[in-house]
Amino acid sequence: MAELPLNVGVIGCGVISEIYLQNCATVFPQLRLCAVADLDPEAANRRGSAFGLPALSPAALLARDDIDIVLNLTVPAAHVAVGLAAIAAGKHVYSEKPLGVSVVEAKTLIEAADRAGLRVGCAPDTFLGGSHQTSRKLVDDGAIGRVVAGSATLMLSGHEVWHPNPDFYYSDPGGGPAMDMGPYYLTALVNLLGAIARVTAFASRSGATRTIAKGPRAGQKVPVEVYTHIAGALEFASGAIVQIATSFDVKGHGHSHLEIYGTDGSMLVPDPNRFDGEVLRLDGSDWTPIPNSFGSADGNYRGFGLADMADAIVTGRPNRASGALALHVLEAIEGLTRSAATGRAVQMETHCDRPTALTPDEFG
Numbered sequence: 001m002a003e004l005p006l007n008v009g010v011i012g013c014g015v016i017s018e019i020y021l022q023n024c025a026t027v028f029p030q031l032r033l034c035a036v037a038d039l040d041p042e043a044a045n046r047r048g049s050a051f052g053l054p055a056l057s058p059a060a061l062l063a064r065d066d067i068d069i070v071l072n073l074t075v076p077a078a079h080v081a082v083g084l085a086a087i088a089a090g091k092h093v094y095s096e097k098p099l100g101v102s103v104v105e106a107k108t109l110i111e112a113a114d115r116a117g118l119r120v121g122c123a124p125d126t127f128l129g130g131s132h133q134t135s136r137k138l139v140d141d142g143a144i145g146r147v148v149a150g151s152a153t154l155m156l157s158g159h160e161v162w163h164p165n166p167d168f169y170y171s172d173p174g175g176g177p178a179m180d181m182g183p184y185y186l187t188a189l190v191n192l193l194g195a196i197a198r199v200t201a202f203a204s205r206s207g208a209t210r211t212i213a214k215g216p217r218a219g220q221k222v223p224v225e226v227y228t229h230i231a232g233a234l235e236f237a238s239g240a241i242v243q244i245a246t247s248f249d250v251k252g253h254g255h256s257h258l259e260i261y262g263t264d265g266s267m268l269v270p271d272p273n274r275f276d277g278e279v280l281r282l283d284g285s286d287w288t289p290i291p292n293s294f295g296s297a298d299g300n301y302r303g304f305g306l307a308d309m310a311d312a313i314v315t316g317r318p319n320r321a322s323g324a325l326a327l328h329v330l331e332a333i334e335g336l337t338r339s340a341a342t343g344r345a346v347q348m349e350t351h352c353d354r355p356t357a358l359t360p361d362e363f364g
Contacts, residue, residue, distance in 0.1 A: 002068065005032040006310040009061045009091075011082055012073030013038040013047040015163075016096060019302050020071060021051050028307035031069075037061040058082070062089040068313075069094055071306060076101050076174035083109045087116050092313060094121035094306045097183040099326035101173035103334050103350070110323045119313055120323030124184045125305025127191040128320060129275025130294035133358045135260070138267060138290065139192050140357065143281060145264030147193055150242040152185040152234075152258050155250035160222060164215025167222050169248075176226035177246035178333045181273065185244065186234075186329045187321075188258060188272035193236045194354045196332050198347050201232025203340035206249045232336045237351075244336075275301045293360045320355035328352040 008024060008031050010017060017036070024031045037056045038044040048055030061067065062085055070086035072079060072095040080100040086093040087109070099122045100106030113120045126132065139147060154177060160166040169175050190196065205228050209221040229247040236242070245255075258269035268287065270277020276299065280287040305321030312319035328350045335346035 002314050004030050004310060004314050006030065006068040006313065007032050007034045007066050008069050008071050008306070009034050009064065009067040010036045010047075010071045010073060011038070011058050011061060011086075012075075012096075013040070013043040014073065014075075016302070017047055017073045018050075019300055020073060020306075021047060023301060023303040024071075024306070025051060027301065028303055030307040030310040031303070034067055035061050035064065058085070062086060062091070067091055069306070069310065072096065075168050076179070077168065077171075080105045080109050083120070084112055087112045087118055090116070090118070092119040092121075092309070094309055095123065095326075097123040097326065098174075098179055098333070099323065099330050101179070103327065103331045106327050106330055110327055113323065119309055119319060121305055121309040121319050121321050122323060122326035123302070123305060123321065124187050124272070125302065125308070125321045126184060126272055126275050127188045127355070128304045128308065128358060129301060130292040131270045131275065131277040131279055132188055132191065132272065133294040134279045134290055134292045135267060135269045136192055136357050138279070138281060139260070143265065144260065144262030144267050147238065147240045147260055147262045149240060149261040150189070150193075150259055151255070152189060152242055152244040153253065153255040154181045154185055154257070155245055155247040155253050155255070157251050158210055158228070158248040160210040161213045164212070164217060166210065166212060170210060170222055170224045170226060170228075172225035176230070176337070177228065177248045178230045178336055179226075182246050182333045182336075183326070183329050184272040185246070185258065186332050187325065188269065189234070189242060190325060190329065190352065191355055192260060192269070193238055193240050193242070195237045195328060195351050196234050196348050197237045198235040198345055199232060199332055199335040199339055200345040201230050201336040201340045203227035203230040203337065205229075227337065227340060230336055230340060232339065234332065275299065275304070294358060318356070322352070322355070324350075324352040325355060
């Protein structure tokens with residue numbers, strides 16, 4: 001039987017890899033870093049040198065017998081291909097979001113892992129943070145009564161304002177605000193409310209190109225192949241109705257990230273792209289801060305879901321940031337896009353259980 005820590009090899013050494021490597025090395029004792037890899041040897045060498053790890057090709061990393069889990073931080077279009085290669089090499093795989101760029105291809109990864117008796121995990125894992133677990137406890141304790149509705153708002157002006165290579169955010173498949181940032185919001189909502197039953201949406205695209213603002217490619221134009229504003233509604237199996245907006249077309253707004261409305265009160269949930277933040281509950285006519293009694297109360301704890309998966313592999317329990325959860329979220333995102341294109345509501349076909357809530361001292 002496997003024992004902690006489990007050995008991790010990282011494929012994909014882009015921007016997001018730094019915080020994962022930092023946390024794997026210093027925050028989560030369930031994990032031991034072994035090597036990094038990237039199709040770009042220079043990128044792998046930079047990360048390897050910074051963290052004292054061997055820099056390999058992806059094939060060489062997959063060939064190592066001492067790696068238990070592949071942390072897949074490649075671009076979305078490569079998530080499933082790299083994941084399948086990891087499964088074929090006998091490794092568990094934990095991927096950055098989304099699980100894949102389509103439900104059809106993502107299912108092939110889940111099915112391959114099931115056949116091999118291996119685990120699939122997937123970001124986002126921010127719902128494991130202290131603020132979101134505090135919100136979950138309020139719902140579970142009935143602090144706002146039965147949840148009947150809510151709203152989710154992710155609206156910004158686009159990643160080309162800061163990212164030096166934003167092309168994939170606007171490419172089809174895999175791009176767009178719903179595919180990029182939607183997983184944070186939808187995963188947080190499934191954690192709070194359970195599985196989604198049906199979705200519907202309208203969508204638009206504000207322009208045919210975007211201009212890179214920073215970095216060596218500043219001034220270059222990137223083609224836009226996807227919807228850049230999607231406004232929709234989610235019907236949960238519980239009966240709750242949540243309106244959702246995801247956009248790369250909005251310069252600024254005054255909406256909260258997540259609001260949950262119950263029969264006995266309402267709750268404001270912090271940014272689902274973060275582990276921290278203040279939870280507020282409507283108490284009469286005033287919004288009251290709710291103390292956080294969970295771990296990871298502040299800071300960036302990316303890799304929490306990976307550490308949880310390592311512990312789950314050893315103890316034999318389900319991992320919380322699971323492939324089933326990520327597949328369900330991906331189907332909801334795909335359904336919103338399909339609904340916008342067809343003008344019809346889309347019935348969900350996948351189902352996932354709510355992730356098990358954390359205890360206050362777990363991974364604290």
